[in-house]
Amino acid sequence: MRHPSVLEYRRFRYLKTSLFFTLAGLALYIYMRPGGEAVPYPFGATVTGYALGITAAFFMLILTLFGLRKRRYAAGRSNLNGWLSAHVYLGLAVPVLATLHCGFSFGWNIHTTAYALMICVVASGIWGMYRYTLVPRAITANLGEQSLDQCLEQITELDRQIRRDVLELPDEINALTERALAGTRIGGGPFAQLTASGERARTRLPLKMLEARGAAGKGDQGRRARDLYALLIRRSALVERANRDIRLRAQLQFWLVLHVPLTLAMWVALIAHVTSVLYYW
Amino acid sequence: MRCLLLTVTRNRRGEAVRDGRVISAETLNIGRNSASEIHLPDARVRLHHATLTQTSERRLVLEVHGDPVLLDGKEVRSAHLRPGMTFRIGPYNCEVELPIPEGFEPHDFALSVEREDIKPKADKAIKRRPMSLKEAGFSPWAAGVLAAIVALICLIVIPRMDDFSSRAATLGANAPAVIALKNGWTAGPLAAGHRSFGNDCKACHTDPFQPVADSRCIACHASATPHIANIALRVSGKEERCASCHRDHRGLNGMLEQSPTLCADCHANIHANYPKSTLANAGDFADVHPAFRLSVMQAGAKQIETVAQTGKTQQLAYLGLKFPHDVHLAARGVAAPEIKTGQQTVTDAKGTRVVMHCADCHVPSPTGVGFEPVSMKDNCSQCHRLEFQPGNARQVPHAQPAEVMATLRDFYAAAALGTEPIVASSSAGIEKVVISASTAKPLGVNPGKTAAEASRATELAARDIFTVRVCVTCHTVNPTGDAAVPYAIAPVAGVQHWMPDSHFEHSAHAAVGCAECHPVSRVHDADVIAMPTIETCRTCHAGNKPVAGKVTSGCALCHDYHMHPDSKTTLAENAAGVLPAKEMAGPKATGARSNALVEESH
Numbered sequence: 074m075r076h077p078s079v080l081e082y083r084r085f086r087y088l089k090t091s092l093f094f095t096l097a098g099l100a101l102y103i104y105m106r107p108g109g110e111a112v113p114y115p116f117g118a119t120v121t122g123y124a125l126g127i128t129a130a131f132f133m134l135i136l137t138l139f140g141l142r143k144r145r146y147a148a149g150r151s152n153l154n155g156w157l158s159a160h161v162y163l164g165l166a167v168p169v170l171a172t173l174h175c176g177f178s179f180g181w182n183i184h185t186t187a188y189a190l191m192i193c194v195v196a197s198g199i200w201g202m203y204r205y206t207l208v209p210r211a212i213t214a215n216l217g218e219q220s221l222d223q224c225l226e227q228i229t230e231l232d233r234q235i236r237r238d239v240l241e242l243p244d245e246i247n248a249l250t251e252r253a254l255a256g257t258r259i260g261g262g263p264f265a266q267l268t269a270s271g272e273r274a275r276t277r278l279p280l281k282m283l284e285a286r287g288a289a290g291k292g293d294q295g296r297r298a299r300d301l302y303a304l305l306i307r308r309s310a311l312v313e314r315a316n317r318d319i320r321l322r323a324q325l326q327f328w329l330v331l332h333v334p335l336t337l338a339m340w341v342a343l344i345a346h347v348t349s350v351l352y353y354w
Numbered sequence: 355m356r357c358l359l360l361t362v363t364r365n366r367r368g369e370a371v372r373d374g375r376v377i378s379a380e381t382l383n384i385g386r387n388s389a390s391e392i393h394l395p396d397a398r399v400r401l402h403h404a405t406l407t408q409t410s411e412r413r414l415v416l417e418v419h420g421d422p423v424l425l426d427g428k429e430v431r432s433a434h435l436r437p438g439m440t441f442r443i444g445p446y447n448c449e450v451e452l453p454i455p456e457g458f459e460p461h462d463f464a465l466s467v468e469r470e471d472i473k474p475k476a477d478k479a480i481k482r483r484p485m486s487l488k489e490a491g492f493s494p495w496a497a498g499v500l501a502a503i504v505a506l507i508c509l510i511v512i513p514r515m516d517d518f519s520s521r522a523a524t525l526g527a528n529a530p531a532v533i534a535l536k537n538g539w540t541a542g543p544l545a546a547g548h549r550s551f552g553n554d555c556k557a558c559h560t561d562p563f564q565p566v567a568d569s570r571c572i573a574c575h576a577s578a579t580p581h582i583a584n585i586a587l588r589v590s591g592k593e594e595r596c597a598s599c600h601r602d603h604r605g606l607n608g609m610l611e612q613s614p615t616l617c618a619d620c621h622a623n624i625h626a627n628y629p630k631s632t633l634a635n636a637g638d639f640a641d642v643h644p645a646f647r648l649s650v651m652q653a654g655a656k657q658i659e660t661v662a663q664t665g666k667t668q669q670l671a672y673l674g675l676k677f678p679h680d681v682h683l684a685a686r687g688v689a690a691p692e693i694k695t696g697q698q699t700v701t702d703a704k705g706t707r708v709v710m711h712c713a714d715c716h717v718p719s720p721t722g723v724g725f726e727p728v729s730m731k732d733n734c735s736q737c738h739r740l741e742f743q744p745g746n747a748r749q750v751p752h753a754q755p756a757e758v759m760a761t762l763r764d765f766y767a768a769a770a771l772g773t774e775p776i777v778a779s780s781s782a783g784i785e786k787v788v789i790s791a792s793t794a795k796p797l798g799v800n801p802g803k804t805a806a807e808a809s810r811a812t813e814l815a816a817r818d819i820f821t822v823r824v825c826v827t828c829h830t831v832n833p834t835g836d837a838a839v840p841y842a843i844a845p846v847a848g849v850q851h852w853m854p855d856s857h858f859e860h861s862a863h864a865a866v867g868c869a870e871c872h873p874v875s876r877v878h879d880a881d882v883i884a885m886p887t888i889e890t891c892r893t894c895h896a897g898n899k900p901v902a903g904k905v906t907s908g909c910a911l912c913h914d915y916h917m918h919p920d921s922k923t924t925l926a927e928n929a930a931g932v933l934p935a936k937e938m939a940g941p942k943a944t945g946a947r948s949n950a951l952v953e954e955s956h
Contacts, residue, residue: 182542240397266485319486326488333494334494342505352559353540
């Protein structure tokens, strides 16, 4: 049986909720400005504006509460799938409601700052959602049943074998191989993780050299060279998989590193926005 | 050469355990290669790192092929070895020793090889680097707290610095970034007139979390008038504050409220809010607007009244003049004693006549709003000559009857002294008097007769011009019974503003012919008000909804919100509750502001 996606939760209950509020807001907005006469200066400070703004703010509150709710997985009786489904769909409604709330008026001020941060939050959310539809599958396809640690252990074991075998081979291959092994980077800082890809050029140097010398080696030397080549190829594939795993997982985490701080900054901006409006009533 | 190779390992207690075997060879190869006699398996050792040979003098020689070898702490490429010397290749310490006499096959020297117990770098597993963002120290919530703090400082603390202390307010007060952040709290750019306040928000926003009070507006705009000046008409709780309509922070002209629905909020159903109002409901000009009401002074009336245009009957206003537009605008022209250059004429068997146009009399005023007053001197006198004595070009002044009489008396008294006889008569010629020439009556002879002739001539000429020919052409003349000034002219009302609550600019309508709104070419009676009805306006003006080929027209196109400046009550007085007694009288009070006798064309 196919596992139902959170997006289809309860037959798209929250998609319908979100669409209802979006279309209602849109209808209210269009009704309130036939020919632009009723609201010649579309600001938030009309009955329509307040209604749209309060609805959007209420949605944002629910959306933010999801962040707290999901950290307590077992808490309460409410269904986390439902929360996530609501989070996605209500989150998509907020830019529409907020845009109607501001009546397409933008400026260099805290009001538009709050709006811009909200757009960034939603954009990072959409990106995250998109990553979540692709990345977990890619992670499984990449490492299969293996864990990253098992993969790293395999690499360590291969290194040991390669170091032993390469001792019998000419100095230049030995040196290149040692540099390649020592120079292999798996993981690292956030940037390195997000951009981690295959192996660095120098780690391929021994392979290139072995390729250049061809399989011409005779006797023990030739056999050893061919063995080393096979080992290096295996190792290269493993390193690439490890790095891809790290990159995919980093991408899966990174959007949240944007999503959460942007959300908190947005709340500060939103509080400033509401306060400023009421302060200068 | 025979060498005892002693491989040294350490047992658990750290004691050296030496295991030896004798190697016989001409040359001892030292290297990583397993074929080497002295096999040192480590990546830092070359495949063929060095060789040991024995000279003919049985001296031991070390020759290095790879990286230099540390011999007793010095780097060397070749050396003679003596027992007790130690050299190091990669991780291996090699010591040349004297032969060991017992336990081993005979040999020339011994070489102990011990791998130093430091784990070489090459043997380490891959250095463990952070494998996830979390391991790299990236926590969404930690970053979130940081972002929130940055946002708090930039969006709240710096902009509100002034609220914390006056000392804090001076921090970085001139830094562009600080100024930009402080400006971030404004809702939008100020109106042009309010830009002089600069960043002084408190100029209007005196109290936090309180709406801007009207008193702050009136502090400068003291002379503005209220919409409903009459307090008796106001409904408690219905009055809006200034900022209900005039909202700042909407750009240069943002405070000029033009929204028609704002008016319609009350006026579309005016009696619901103001039961005593005399106004009709007014919403959209296209469909919800009452017929125009004209402020007119009708014949016999004491004051100006407002009369609705019904469309069926003509509205009359007392003008006090006879002016037949139909006669003057006739296509066949009007007879004129003289024709000025440039005047359009018509010539037929009866002679040449001038064809008149609206603009001959109605000259636009410099403001473009209305027209210059029509005057006898500028507009009538070319044709309407005030000549009183046939055959004489002398005219009476266009002045009060007393002055006219004085002119007549002077003329005929002088004539009595003249040398030519003169005949004065009423136009019908029924009565006439002959003033004989002075040559026929020597001076001093019968002066009483001469005076009587002049007096009689004056009387007849006055009757002629007042009641038959000249004055009566345009004016209503009433006899007074006073011999000195026997006639009176009925008052002339002049032109008044018939629609004082609207503004209309004639120059803005120059593309439309006069007659399209004012069809007077067939109107004979000057009292007929040829003002367009609302239907006439609607042929070109749509309401709030745009219509192809029509001008979209909101309330403010014709109406002002604030009362006419004639209404003396200002917002300041209104706010103080001070109202002149006349303003308390009722809605009629506003109608009285158009003076019946203003000599103004509007």
